Amino acid sequence: MGEPKHAFLVTGGNIDSMVNHYSVTKKRRKEDAYTPGGNVAGKRPDRATIVYSNLIRQSFKGVPIIIGGIEASLRRMAHYDYWSDQVKRSILLDSQANLLVYGMAEKSIIEVADALSSGIGIEHITYVKGTCYKATSTKDLYDAVILPSYKTIRQNNEDYARSFKAQAQNTDSITAKTLVEPYSDREFVVQLPPKSILTQSEFDRIYGLPYERNYHPSYEALGGVAAIQEVKFSIIANRGCFGGCNFCALTFHQGRTMQSRSESSIVREAEAFVWDNDFKGYIHDVGGPTANFRKPSCRMQLKNGVCKNKQCLFPEKCKNLEVDHSEYVGILRKLRKIPKVKKVFVRSGIRFDYLMYDKDPTFFNELTEHHISGQLKVAPEHVDHCALSYMGKPDHTVYSGFTRRYDKRNKQIDKKQFLVPYLMSSHPGSDLHSAIKLAEYLRDIGHQPQQVQDFYPTPATASTTMYYTGIDPRTMKEVFVAKTSKEKAMQRALIQFKKAQNYDLVKEALVAAGREDLIGNGSKCLIKEKTGRSQRNQDADLYLSSLKKKKGVGGGSDNKQKSLKKSKGPGGQKKSPAKGPSKSERPRKKKTIRNVHKKKK
Numbered sequence: 001m002g003e004p005k006h007a008f009l010v011t012g013g014n015i016d017s018m019v020n021h022y023s024v025t026k027k028r029r030k031e032d033a034y035t036p037g038g039n040v041a042g043k044r045p046d047r048a049t050i051v052y053s054n055l056i057r058q059s060f061k062g063v064p065i066i067i068g069g070i071e072a073s074l075r076r077m078a079h080y081d082y083w084s085d086q087v088k089r090s091i092l093l094d095s096q097a098n099l100l101v102y103g104m105a106e107k108s109i110i111e112v113a114d115a116l117s118s119g120i121g122i123e124h125i126t127y128v129k130g131t132c133y134k135a136t137s138t139k140d141l142y143d144a145v146i147l148p149s150y151k152t153i154r155q156n157n158e159d160y161a162r163s164f165k166a167q168a169q170n171t172d173s174i175t176a177k178t179l180v181e182p183y184s185d186r187e188f189v190v191q192l193p194p195k196s197i198l199t200q201s202e203f204d205r206i207y208g209l210p211y212e213r214n215y216h217p218s219y220e221a222l223g224g225v226a227a228i229q230e231v232k233f234s235i236i237a238n239r240g241c242f243g244g245c246n247f248c249a250l251t252f253h254q255g256r257t258m259q260s261r262s263e264s265s266i267v268r269e270a271e272a273f274v275w276d277n278d279f280k281g282y283i284h285d286v287g288g289p290t291a292n293f294r295k296p297s298c299r300m301q302l303k304n305g306v307c308k309n310k311q312c313l314f315p316e317k318c319k320n321l322e323v324d325h326s327e328y329v330g331i332l333r334k335l336r337k338i339p340k341v342k343k344v345f346v347r348s349g350i351r352f353d354y355l356m357y358d359k360d361p362t363f364f365n366e367l368t369e370h371h372i373s374g375q376l377k378v379a380p381e382h383v384d385h386c387a388l389s390y391m392g393k394p395d396h397t398v399y400s401g402f403t404r405r406y407d408k409r410n411k412q413i414d415k416k417q418f419l420v421p422y423l424m425s426s427h428p429g430s431d432l433h434s435a436i437k438l439a440e441y442l443r444d445i446g447h448q449p450q451q452v453q454d455f456y457p458t459p460a461t462a463s464t465t466m467y468y469t470g471i472d473p474r475t476m477k478e479v480f481v482a483k484t485s486k487e488k489a490m491q492r493a494l495i496q497f498k499k500a501q502n503y504d505l506v507k508e509a510l511v512a513a514g515r516e517d518l519i520g521n522g523s524k525c526l527i528k529e530k531t532g533r534s535q536r537n538q539d540a541d542l543y544l545s546s547l548k549k550k551k552g553v554g555g556g557s558d559n560k561q562k563s564l565k566k567s568k569g570p571g572g573q574k575k576s577p578a579k580g581p582s583k584s585e586r587p588r589k590k591k592t593i594r595n596v597h598k599k600k601k
């Protein structure tokens, strides 16, 4: 690798390397859809941005290093790192980079490149919005917010929560102030306010560039890159999200103000698909972080910025929220009419509450009729009011209303399209009682999810702050957090209470919560009492211990069970444990009054 003209630009890839490498239980993942060959994990190092930057620094001492991308963006200030269970410093310090560009950063990086190319030294680029830099003093900063120091937030949970809250309130390009995080008297990380959002023409220009829409041809021989399948014929139509889910870091990366591409730009991109030999007529997605958000949530925010202390959809719809799907409907209609396009799917998440607030049913009707590929995935995440309020999600009644409307609509159009709810276990605020409520709901609707997502504490979310500190940064009040692997496993098992392997955990959870009423044969019970089976197991144990006594064989109880399963009769025939031992092998019954009387008869 040669020395660049201006600077090294380093990212960890399009997914955080730790999320990419480890599951929520901190087990190493076996597959990596972003690596050629797919089934090969571990081609990138853990904490890739730090590793790459330090390697560069070893070889090129004086060359500027600028880090960016999702991994750097969400770790720009000190943050709780779930994988090491520590509060880490800003990635700017650990990477030894000179500058960090956060967010989508198209405009910031151009301004930085212009500055470097005009001869300004990297140490003097301390004015570009959307960047963080290191400083030895704060004396030149105007109207900056000094956050609690790194040392303080490591020692004090309230200070950590306060720091997070201040950062969350300064993510809007109109109202945000400069933030300063002290590390010592002579070391500070300075975060300048976010860069202004893209205008529609800027957005169109960026997405109108002649991208290859494929991985590098050299990866073909290795089996290609699996992740391309989902995105190759998908169209990014918007960015930003005013949904405000507490477990999502999007506010820190793209902000709450919606930005969207024009209809003509989106249609042009789709028209180009038909010239691709791989295109079979299916557009996989037309969306963004939330498919059905196209416009800013209200007009006021364009002048005043988004509200610092208020959410647009939580705890209920803001009275200023403008609900309108008409432009999105128009775009989808145009895409459907493109020759050789057979189907246009919407696979990005739909905010069902926003959809329900729309008095015009056109979007809902056309979505269900034209844009669902057999099942619509939505994210109610939970049903319990308490858990939902810590997630920042709408009340369960909104989701219930949506499911009824969805069922009715499918009957009208005579389609069997399933609704698949994404559900999350062990989110802060969700205790065993919340998890049982969710299990009861699943029992009532007759649905057993294939997969359950445990809450994953990733950097830069309010929920991760709750997880680490036990404090809700919105209110600074304490919140319950399920932290032990046992507690988490019980919540997860309750969501899949029908799975045989979850029986013991579900029973333990129900007993611990004092909900034994849900164990038994009643129609409302989640699991049955296992009395019959345990009696059989006791019989089998009795039989095996008699054999052991007879033959003098050793072995623990696990071995006994295995040998019982594998035991074969004469001629290699399997001996059924249910039939039991032959008469001569049976342990002699104890003489009791009843036995003696029986014999006499």
Ligand code: SF4
Pocket: 242, 297, 298, 299, 300, 301, 305, 306, 307, 310, 311, 312, 313, 318, 319, 320, 321, 322
């Ligand atoms: S006024 Fe309402 S809709 Fe507008 S930004 Fe504030 S909370 Fe959102």
